[in-house]
Amino acid sequence: KKNRAEYIFYTRDEYLLPILQLFSRRVVWEGHSLPKRKKYYQKYFIKCHRILVLTNELKKMLIALGVKKNKILVSPDAVELEIFGIHLDKNKAREQLNLPQDKILLSYTGTFKTKNMDKGLEDILLALKIINKNNILFIAVGGSLEHIQEYQELAEKLNIKNIKLMPKVSQQQLAIYQQACDILLMPFPWTEHYAYFMSPLKMFENMASGRPIIATDLPAIKEVLNQNNAFLVKPDDPQDLARGIGRLIQDQQLSITLANQALKDIQQYTWQARVEKIIKFILTEGGIEKNYQENI
Structure with a gap:
């Protein structure tokens, strides 16, 4: 009969660690940030069997x-x-979504805010004002009604008209929006969360699209993106974001090169590969992996 202390518990909730560690010495915590009371949880982190971080x-x-x-x-x-x-033809994707064929399409996908923090949409709107070109259309997909209204009001205040702010759509539909666009934007501002803790889903989804990415030069971003697979700009700098957008519009070869490299790099970041790596990491100790394989 298996000793209860050998059971593996996997949690993303640090507040459960003190309880779970009473029952098992094989508690695994997946952490996406440090809690405010990190000193309190310090001994429980140390006691964890394994820890997964982003x-x-x-x-x-x-x-x-x-x-x-x-x-x-x-x-x-x-x-x-x-x-x-x-991989859809850009014009066919636009036809499916009823988007104009004669515009340069810039896109942001995902929620507009995290923890009530702007995720770069304000800088995008400011950059559009700097660029001031009528042949550009900006599309943001994934906002709540409250945030759509907030950013629509900001756009009106800035006198920016070529924008389309949309609520959340299905993943399949979102992928078509990405195929319809010329450049994908993720200009996160500098905050502790964005700089050190996040691993945004939109980054990996954008990489898989085959479209060039403009992202901000933050430590967490640079663990996946670099100057070979994305165009990196300074955080909190609409002027530099406008420069990056202008550069990719003008330099089609650079856009293609960055997008192709991102497409190659994304192949290692699949959910299946992630699960396999995590299971192996948790189980490779004292024959545990062998016993696990025998039981599945």
Whole structure:
């Protein structure tokens, strides 16, 4: 009969660690940020059998708290290539979505805010005002009605008219929107969360699209994106974002090169690969992996 202390518990809720560790010595925590009471949880982090984090920056913080580095696996988010790895002709995608064929389409996908923090839409609107071109249409897909209204009001205040702000759509529909666009934008501002903790799904979905990406130069972003697979700009700098947009519009070869490299790089970031890596990391100790394989 299996000892209850050998059961594996997997949780993303740090507040459960003190309870779960009463029942098992094999508690695994997947952390997406550090809690405010990190000193309180320090001993429970140290006691964890394994810890999964999204970024190297978070791993460094846990090591500083006393967690052994070989207990921590950095495992960023991933993508479903069967959904977001589709490749449609841009004009056909626009035809399906009733989008203009004669515009340069810029896109942002996903929620407009996280933890009530702007995710870069304000800088996009400011950059559009700087560019001031009528042949550009900006589309943002995934906002709540409240946030759509908020950013629509900001656009009107800035006298920006060529924008389309939309609510959430299905993943399959979202992938078609990406195929319809010329450039995909993710200019996160600098905050502790965005700089050190996040692993945004939109980053991996954008990489799979075969379209060029403009992103901000933040530590968490640069763990996946770099100057070879994306155009990186300064955070909180609409002028630099406008420069990046202008550069990719003018330099089609650069756009193609960046998009192709991102498409190659995304192949390692699938959900299946992530699951397999995590299971192996949790189970490779003292024959546990062998016993697991025998039981499945």
